Amino acid sequence: MTKKAHAMKRGIALLVGCLVGIPAVTQAAQERKSPLADAPAIRRRVELRDKRFELGVGVASTIGQDFYNALMLNVRLGFHITDWIGLSVSAGVFNLTPDWRSSFNDKLNDALPATAQPGDTKTPTRSNAAAAENRIGQIILPQIDIVPFTGKFSLFSRLFASYDVYMVAGPSFVNLVKRGTIDPSTECCKASPYVGWKPGVNVGFGMHAFINNYFAINVEAHNLMYSNNAAGRDVTGSSAVTSDDAQWTYNWLVGLNFMFFLPAQAKVSR
Amino acid sequence: MKRLAFGLLLVLANPGSVAAAEASAPGAGETADEKSSEAEAPAPEAPEAKKDELPDLSEEVKEAAAEKEEATSQTTTARLSWEDIVVVPRKGFLKRHRLELAPFAAISINDSMIRHYSFGGDLTFYLTDVFSVGLEGQYFIKERSERESLVGFQFNRATTLNRFLYSTSLVFGYVPAYGKFGLFNKYIVHWDVSVNGGIGVIWTEIIPIDPANAGWRNLDIMPQVGISTRMFVTDWLSLSIGLRDYIFSDKFESLNRGNEKVQQAQAAETHAITNNIMVFVSAGLYLPTSFSYKTPR
16 A cells, blocks of 8 residues: 555545544434433322312301301312313302301491481491391302312421312302391381392312322312392492392302312322 | 445445444443544555555445444433433422512402502522522502492491502511422422511501592501412522412591591591401512532432
């Protein structure tokens, strides 16, 4: 081999090395990826909801009602079609506190006269005002549950629990009831309590904290939108109380339930 | 020369294979060096080769192909290894010695007579990953509710109301819990829960029952407590939602005020404890915008 040929061979080999090496490094960087890259976020997850029933009891309370808040005995039943979607019914079956006045109503009650004032044709008495005001008797909320968030948490590194956060939506049915009777002899103005089952809309969210695979503490919040005339008095200025005086209202309800999941054994994902 | 060109063409037709393996596999440098030295080393001359002919490179090409296969298998091995998985992952977000600027919007939820919206910001410095100290400031916008407007019409009574103007507080925070959740089993999101407490001042203003009368302003000491949860979106951004309860003794216009002037009305003002519970949403921007772990993986 001549010296010239040897140098040429060496030069070609160097060129090959460079040409092969540059794209190779790039390709290597692209190919090197974590073995978890295409894996599901959670492996061998305990599917705490999939094809399981849940049932439980608890309490639910209204927040920010105009006249009467309600602390209710609550029942919740549900079936989870998959791990992330389910159907449930949450029902406040019994109002434990029918005379729980809001702070506003407390002040109003103090400001109203106990007996009718001669010549006063505008101010109701305390008892007549209370008799015209409605309060919540029962609530039934059929709803769809969507569970996008699931995970585990630790509290002070002591308590570890699985949890989920879900959203609910569906119709609402609220039974508004009265308490007491208006005394027509002392009533100053037209008043009539707005009562009966009122359909509306329910949206909300909730959370399960699983103590084990079949028992969970459930917190749920609902915004119930329905038509109401809570005072049972004229709103439109027509000097009469009609259905026109009812207005759409927002009503917050929060609940705490203790839920059991059946079957007690939960599946484990791959 | 033709053979050399053919060999070069073959190698170029399979780009990257050798170095790809070596870049990802242990001992990568050695293989590359070997290849390089092989390529650079003069090939043994064939006895029958004439001095003017170029050497036969077919053996080198075969060797390169064999090395390529070997390297490919090494690549596969490296990709399937579990080296990127650790038993205890590190926290997804570190806050220690970082400054958080969090603009927020809020709405009051516990007064059926008057609602307040507020806009403001928190400036928080994290002393550790769980303890923080910060300043909060906000401006309120009032909205009188329909219920309030009906009280006079339905019950022949007036309400005494104050509007909130603005407030500022010194706030201390603590993070008792943190965790992560799976979003549709596809994404992992890190979050924490923080509780806070502080003290500040709030400016409020009397809304006169009779619009013809003048109101006045109050300055009240305002303790506060709160709880919030925060989701970490990037190394420098988080989203929060929370509740804060501002508790203060406010001064109200007397229900018996006639058309007295402000000084006389102030002498007859009444005091009441006010709980102003507000729901907050905020976005936290962190400085520095990145963090580094001090401990090994």
